[in-house]
Every structure is written in structure tokens, then in C-alpha cells.
Amino acid sequence: MASVSLISDTYPWKDLKNHVVDIKNTHLRDLMNDVDRCKTMMVEFDGLLLDYSRQRVIQDTMGKLFALAEAAHLKEKINRMYNGEHINSTEDRAVLHVALRASRDTVINSDGKNVVSEVWKVLDKIKEFTERVRSGAWVGATGKALKNVVAVGIGGSFLGPLFVHTALQTDPEAVASAKGRQLRFLANVDPIDVARSITGLDPETTLVVVVSKTFTTAETMLNARTLREWIIAALGPQAVAKHMVAVSTNITLVEKFGIDPNNAFAFWDWVGGRYSVCSAVGVLPLSLQYGFSLVRKFLDGALSIDKHFYSTPFEKNIPVLVGLLSVWNVSFLGSPARAILPYSQALEKLAPHIQQVSMESNGKGVSIDGVPLPFEAGEIDFGEPGTNGQHSFYQLIHQGRIVPCDFIGVLKSQQPVYLKGETVSNHDELMSNFFAQPDALAYGKTPEELLQENVPKHLIPHKTFSGNRPSLSLLLPSLNAYNIGQLLAIYEHRIAVEGFIWGINSFDQWGVELGKSLATRVRKQLNLSRTKGDPVEGFNHSTTTLLSKYLEAKSSVPSNPTTFLPKI
Numbered sequence: 001m002a003s004v005s006l007i008s009d010t011y012p013w014k015d016l017k018n019h020v021v022d023i024k025n026t027h028l029r030d031l032m033n034d035v036d037r038c039k040t041m042m043v044e045f046d047g048l049l050l051d052y053s054r055q056r057v058i059q060d061t062m063g064k065l066f067a068l069a070e071a072a073h074l075k076e077k078i079n080r081m082y083n084g085e086h087i088n089s090t091e092d093r094a095v096l097h098v099a100l101r102a103s104r105d106t107v108i109n110s111d112g113k114n115v116v117s118e119v120w121k122v123l124d125k126i127k128e129f130t131e132r133v134r135s136g137a138w139v140g141a142t143g144k145a146l147k148n149v150v151a152v153g154i155g156g157s158f159l160g161p162l163f164v165h166t167a168l169q170t171d172p173e174a175v176a177s178a179k180g181r182q183l184r185f186l187a188n189v190d191p192i193d194v195a196r197s198i199t200g201l202d203p204e205t206t207l208v209v210v211v212s213k214t215f216t217t218a219e220t221m222l223n224a225r226t227l228r229e230w231i232i233a234a235l236g237p238q239a240v241a242k243h244m245v246a247v248s249t250n251i252t253l254v255e256k257f258g259i260d261p262n263n264a265f266a267f268w269d270w271v272g273g274r275y276s277v278c279s280a281v282g283v284l285p286l287s288l289q290y291g292f293s294l295v296r297k298f299l300d301g302a303l304s305i306d307k308h309f310y311s312t313p314f315e316k317n318i319p320v321l322v323g324l325l326s327v328w329n330v331s332f333l334g335s336p337a338r339a340i341l342p343y344s345q346a347l348e349k350l351a352p353h354i355q356q357v358s359m360e361s362n363g364k365g366v367s368i369d370g371v372p373l374p375f376e377a378g379e380i381d382f383g384e385p386g387t388n389g390q391h392s393f394y395q396l397i398h399q400g401r402i403v404p405c406d407f408i409g410v411l412k413s414q415q416p417v418y419l420k421g422e423t424v425s426n427h428d429e430l431m432s433n434f435f436a437q438p439d440a441l442a443y444g445k446t447p448e449e450l451l452q453e454n455v456p457k458h459l460i461p462h463k464t465f466s467g468n469r470p471s472l473s474l475l476l477p478s479l480n481a482y483n484i485g486q487l488l489a490i491y492e493h494r495i496a497v498e499g500f501i502w503g504i505n506s507f508d509q510w511g512v513e514l515g516k517s518l519a520t521r522v523r524k525q526l527n528l529s530r531t532k533g534d535p536v537e538g539f540n541h542s543t544t545t546l547l548s549k550y551l552e553a554k555s556s557v558p559s560n561p562t563t564f565l566p567k568i
């Protein structure tokens with residue numbers, strides 16, 4: 001591959017920069033009238049429909065974006081990812097989350113090994129273990145079946161599984177398979193999160209799954225020790241073997257912690273934390289809750305998109321199209337943010353998950369070769385399910401800053417409701433908003449229209465909407481496990497496309513390290529001050545003042561140094 005150090009030095013990038021002025025002279029109100037244009041901006045695949053006609057693009061723009069993809073060697077980069085090459089160069093690792101959902105007979109070699117057979121060894125182990133737990137063949141220390149699971153983990157070891165669990169929770173098939181069972185998550189090191197995660201649970205019927213790629217993450221390890229105490233206090237130390245299992249790449253540390261390595265479920269350094277929901281990180285807790293066969297459907301949905309992403313020409317390739325459009329919005333039209341607006345409460349945890357996938361992947365300041373970027377990469381992702389967001393931040397989206405929006409709608413509700421005498425079903429009511437909002441953003445409202453509506457003159461500036469605000473709409477057939485897998489993979493690959501175009505390494509995360517190392521110093525100070533009365537030293541005036549105030553309150557120190565757990 002010819003080496004291009006910065007994409008911004010290429011002709012297609014400069015061509016797109018020059019093209020911005022053409023687009024600034026258009027308005028979505030007019031672009032939407034061009035039916036031929038709109039027809040080219042609809043893509044259907046495997047039950048999904050993507051409509052990007054409300055993006056600020058014309059066909060010419062798309063041609064230029066495809067040229068940009070070529071200049072960035074997008075296809076070669078996708079191939080290198082699927083071929084198991086070490087594209088995460090700063091950590092010298094392959095990036096193979098696609099192998100996690102591959103079918104059993106697929107061969108993907110990385111570092112001389114077929115990783116797919118490794119994946120299936122763990123999948124088979126998860127299937128066998130979760131069937132034993134769910135059937136009651138595996139029992140706790142007092143002989144009772146384990147009905148409840150607390151998954152302890154943070155970041156990528158938490159957000160993806162939480163998203164999928166929340167999305168499945170109201171799916172009828174998932175409801176049936178989860179009957180009588182509970183799945184909870186413990187992520188924050190805040191003891192309040194400990195209290196919440198165990199409230200109402202009995203250690204006798206609870207299985208704790210400690211999820212950590214490294215098995216060194218401070219928050220997770222303290223939370224794991226806390227729940228270990230909770231189990232030991234109730235059932236004695238021998239109960240740990242029956243009530244705690246682990247998911248990690250570091251089986252040695254799992255064993256050191258006191259968890260039987262036979263009850264550890266492996267994954268590999270070629271699975272990035274934020275891309276790990278399809279490994280044991282997500283598959284184990286989700287299979288405990290919903291059964292392995294339902295979770296396999298989720299993996300199959302992701303696999304369908306993996307194949308589509310790999311083999312479909314860019315013009316019809318959903319992750320490529322949405323990725324290129326994001327680059328267009330961020331790097332050329334200057335939008336720093338993206339709103340993720342699912343019109344389904346089941347997708348309420350989509351935005352928090354995508355925040356990590358996107359912002360940890362693409363929040364970078366240098367190219368993959370370490371050259372400072374002369375442009376901003378990455379974007380700020382946020383979102384809320386519609387219609388809740390409409391009663392909150394949509395004001396800014398309509399009349400304040402320009403934020404490209406992803407509208408995600410579902411044809412069939414997981415939980416339909418219709419009340420006799422109502423004009424429409426409850427889902428139709430929700431979806432009325434899904435269909436109306438993108439047009440409101442695109443078309444706006446002109447002063448002339450307001451005058452015709454007899455709006456008082458002094459209110460006209462306040463009620464004017466400039467419109468011309470871009471969005472895309474994605475329609476899913478329903479929200480079953482398969483569709484949830486599709487949605488996940490679309491975002492994962494979209495974010496990879498953005499990073500490939502920007503020429504950054506989307507698979508490392510050095511930026512999270514600094515805060516962690518500074519916390520170590522503070523922890524040491526707190527310990528010395530609490531146990532020896534040492535004064536706060538070596539911090540700036542601000543931190544010294546804040547730390548001293550915190551220490552004065554003595555709120556969280558017991559008078560005698562014995563373990564205590566939440567009293568909720």
C-alpha cells in the first residue's frame with residue numbers, strides 16, 4: 001500500500017474542502033424535492049432500510065467521498081482488519097472482533113493460528129456452563145440454583161453487555177427465556193453502585209461474573225473484592241468457587257484472585273475492550289440470562305453486517321456510507337457532535353455504549369504514524385430515546401447548534417399497545433415523531449410561512465427555524481436479538497471507517513491513562529492521611545484545599561478497621 005501520511009494532504013480531501021461552498025449554497029428543502037436524488041440515497045439490506053437523503057450531500061458529494069475512501073485505502077484497511085493483521089500498531093495487535101461472530105467453519109488466521117476455532121471453544125464452554133446454571137444442575141454453596149447474576153466490569157466490560165441486555169429485556173422471546181432470572185451490572189467504584197447492585201439479592205442464589213480484559217482495572221477489582229466479601233460473609237470462603245466466575249484475557253490473575261480457572265472464560269488481546277460484547281464479556285452474562293441460543297441470534301445479526309461490510313460495494317455498504325457521511329459532517333461541515341436518537345426505549349443504552357466505541361476509538365490527536373493531525377478527528381456522541389429527547393435537548397438541535405442526527409426507528413414494537421378509541425396505537429404515536437422530526441430539522445420554518453399563519457411579528461424571529469439540519473434515518477424490522485446484533489455491528493464498523501479515513505489508530509486508548517496514574521497519587525495520600533494523620537502534600541493549591549476538606553469530613557472511615565458492606 002502506498003503510504004500517505006495525512007489524508008488532508010490528498011487531492012480528494014482538498015476537493016471536498018472546495019466542494020463545501022457548493023453545498024453551502026443548497027438547502028435540504030430543495031434537495032428533498034429532487035426525487036431522483038433521494039432515490040439514490042436509500043439502501044436496503046437484510047430487512048434494514050437506510051435513508052440518507054436528509055444529509056447535506058448531492059450525488060457529486062458522494063462521488064467525492066468515495067474518492068476520499070480510495071485515497072485513504074479504505075478497502076485495503078478493511079481487508080487488513082479481516083485478515084488479522086496487526087492494524088492496532090501502537091499495541092502491536094490484530095483487531096478481530098469480527099472473528100467473534102464468525103461461523104464455526106470459518107478460518108481467520110492471525111499470528112499463525114485460526115482464531116475462529118479458539119472462539120468456538122469458548123462459545124461451547126459458555127453454552128455448556130450456562131445450560132448447567134440455568135437448568136439448576138450447577139448449584140450454589142447451599143444447594144440452591146443460581147437465579148441471579150451480577151456482572152462486575154467497567155468500560156468495554158460493561159457498556160456493550162448493558163446495551164444488549166437493556167435492548168433484549170422487553171423482547172418477547174427474551175422475556176420468556178429470562179423468566180425468574182435477573183441480570184444486574186456493577187460498574188462504578190462508587191459504593192452506592194455496590195448497594196444498588198445487590199439490593200434485594202440473596203448471595204445463596206447469586207452468581208457473580210467478574211469481567212475484565214486485563215483483570216487489573218482498579219474499579220473492577222475493588223468491586224470484585226467487595227462482592228467476594230459479600231458472598232464470604234454470608235456463605236463462608238468455600239462458597240467463592242460456586243458463586244464467582246470470571247471473563248478475562250489474563251487467566252493467571254483470575255486464579256490469583258481465587259476464582260477456579262476452570263470457571264474462567266477467555267478472550268484475547270485482539271479483542272478491544274469496547275469491541276468485546278460479542279466475546280465472553282457479553283456472551284456469558286447474556287447467555288446466563290437469556291440462554292445461549294438467543295445470544296447466538298444476536299451474534300448472527302452482527303455476522304450478517306460483518307459480511308455486508310466486507311463484500312458490498314461502497315455505494316450500497318451501510319457502515320461505509322454512514323462512516324463517510326460522518327467524516328463529511330465532522331471534517332468538512334464542521335459539526336463536532338452526533339446525536340443518536342433511537343425511537344425505542346429498548347435502545348436507551350445505545351448512546352452510552354456508542355459513546356465509548358466512538359469517542360475512545362476516534363478521540364485522537366495524531367495520525368497512526370504519530371503525526372499531529374491538522375484537523376479535528378472524532379465526534380461527541382450523545383443521545384436519548386425519542387420522544388424523551390424531544391422534551392429536552394432537541395431545542396438546541398432545532399434552533400441552536402447544528403448536530404447531525406441518527407434517527408433509529410423500528411417497524412414493529414416489542415410490546416405493542418393499542419387503546420380502543422385512540423387515533424393510533426402507542427407505537428404509531430411514537431413513530432409519528434420519528435417520521436416528523438427529520439423533516440422539521442431539514443425544512444425548518446420560514447418567516448413567510450409564519451406570517452401566513454398570523455404569528456405576531458415580534459415572535460417571528462423566535463419561531464423561525466432555519467432548517468437545513470442533516471439527519472439520517474435507519475429503520476429496523478423489529479428489535480429482536482438478531483436486529484440488535486445488526487445495529488451494534490453497523491456502529492462498530494462505521495466508527496472503524498471514520499478512523500480509517502482520518503488515518504488514525506481507532507483501536508488504542510492511551511488518552512485514558514493519565515487520569516488513572518494521577519489517581520494513584522491521591523489514593524496514596526488518602527491512605528497516609530487516614531492512617532497516619534499525614535498532612536496533604538505535593539498537590540497544587542486547589543487539590544490540596546479540596547483534599548483537606550474531604551479528609552476533614554472523615555465520612556467514609558470506620559472507627560475500627562473492620563469490613564462493612566452497604567446497609568440497604
Ligand SMILES: O=P(O)(O)OC[C@H]1O[C@H](O)[C@H](O)[C@@H](O)[C@@H]1O
Pocket residue numbers: 154155156157211212213214215216217220273274360509512
Ligand atoms: O476490561 P478491563 O481490562 O477491566 O478494562 C475496562 C476499561 O478500562 C479502560 O478504561 C479502557 O480505556 C477501556 O477501554 C476498558 O474497556
